[in-house]
Ligand SMILES: Nc1ncnc2c1ncn2[C@@H]1O[C@H](COP(=O)(O)OP(=O)(O)OP(=O)(O)O)[C@@H](O)[C@H]1O
């Protein structure tokens with residue numbers, strides 16, 4: 145009997161109420177790529193925006209515009225992209241002309257709930273910075289972002305994420321990089337009921353550069369999943385990835401990173417790091433760093449650590465008069481912030497630091 | 509100023525007794541040296557006095573300026589002026605030396621009910637001390653002790669000591685790892701702090717340091733106790749004859 149019922153349970157056709165509404169199977173523990181982030185279990189039929197298009201708000205410099213385009217084709221085969229197509233109504237598209245020099249950043253927010261498709265194309269030699277704010281409550285947000293960087297283009301992207309603990313969010317970004325383009329991404333996440341922030345990069349031509357950094361700080365029962373897949377098909381790519389995690393209470397952090405270096409991608413120089421700090425022993429970290437390398441002349445490395453604060457360093461600080469709680473906060477802040485060290489925008493970097501500090505005041 | 513009475517302390521969850529009925533008194537204004545064989549418990553004494561976890565006092569008492577020292581948290585002891593120059597200073601990754609020290613100084617001041625020291629005053633003081641210790645300015649910008657050489661770490665301990673201006677100083681082998689010039693600079697710094705209301709405990713293996721910082725008393729720590737005490741020149745005898753007579 146038990147066996148029978150568990151089998152029917154695992155049948156994809158056995159839809160949850162939310163899945164019935166969507167007419168679609170949400171990713172769940174049974175899918176290898178989602179084994180630690182069970183969207184199916186987290187999305188309720190009553191979630192705001194479950195079957196609706198979201199309404200992002202764009203703050204643009206005068207010389208850029210957003211077009212609303214109806215299109216049905218998909219550029220990827222990820223499940224959440226298909227869902228965004230089914231319910232997102234349209235694509236919000238920004239075309240940045242060749243050699244555009246972005247002085248004022250593009251800011252996007254309003255990702256409170258619903259399905260959204262965004263497309264950002266940077267023309268040859270264009271530079272731009274993009275700031276996104278993702279936050280919401282009692283809802284489901286499924287954001288699908290396509291970014292195309294033509295040769296020599298540079299994009300600096302900052303993602304700020306902090307949801308209420310009743311919000312489920314998937315943010316999937318598909319980046320296509322052409323020759324000599326540069327993609328810098330810094331993500332700061334304070335989690336939500338369940339959040340997956342996924343970045344997929346395809347290096348299509350020579351000498352691309354990508355920095356894919358991030359930090360998550362999670363308390364309560366919050367969950368953030370930072371997943372990335374970087375697929376290199378051409379020589380001379382330089383990839384840097386450093387993700388730092390801090391978890392307390394019974395929160396859960398997930399890091400999955402994969403570098404896929406195909407045979408033509410000779411002289412790839414790629415480094416992946418994930419370092420996590422457990423402030424409580426009931427918190428959880430799951431990580432899966434992967435290198436899949438077919439080119440023979442490359443320098444690829446990865447590192448993954450999981451630890452607690454150094455008691456000896458804490459005592460040293462106390463001996464100098466710093467109370468233990470403050471010593472903890474200082475060490476934790478120092479541990480996290482270095483992933484933002486290479487941000488060019490100082491004001492933005494300082495605001496990330498302030499957010500981290502505020503979090504530590506409450507949870508550290 | 510500091511009165512240690514019949515102190516017994518264990519490590520390794522009580523399995524190992526290191527200090528075994530140690531008594532020692534350092535009056536204000538005096539400098540006492542502690543010498544003794546490796547593993548005698550000199551560093552252990554410094555940790556017990558500063559309140560490090562894992563060093564358990566099972567007997568005895570320590571009176572510091574009329575208060576029960578053992579009853580206080582480490583940071584409380586620091587705010588009351590107790591300073592330890594570590595035998596092996598710790599590296600504090602990601603925290604610039606200046607940030608660290610300013611936080612420490614103002615935490616101590618806050619605990620004593622004093623106002624924060626403002627940035628300009630702090631910087632001015634820091635510059636003066638750094639110059640006195642012949643320290644490179646970039647050392648103060650780097651994360652505390654990270655990648656510093658052994659000698660640089662020791663010098664950084666003295667810099668912190670001079671910035672915090674503590675009342676009671678414990679120096680645990682501050683001289684080891686220092687070259688002759690650095691030793692002189694550090695000793696000058698320490699001597700400048702000597703005053704009628706300050707006490708010092710200087711742990712060392714070498715007479716050399718005591719040529720510069722002349723102690724009022726020299727003690728031998730062996731067998732978990734103060735096994736012998738003498739005047740300044742006692743250090744010379746010990747260096748010549750070793751500790752055979754005391755172990
Ligand atoms: N946490 C600990 N666990 C187990 N043993 C310890 C611990 N701390 C110290 N000990 C032991 O206690 C003894 C005293 O050590 P301590 O460091 O105090 O010696 P010391 O006199 O400072 O020696 P040195 O001159 O080499 O610096 C040593 O045998 C040491 O191994």
Ligand SMILES: [Mg+2]
Nearest residue numbers: 550551552595
């Ligand atoms: Mg020692």
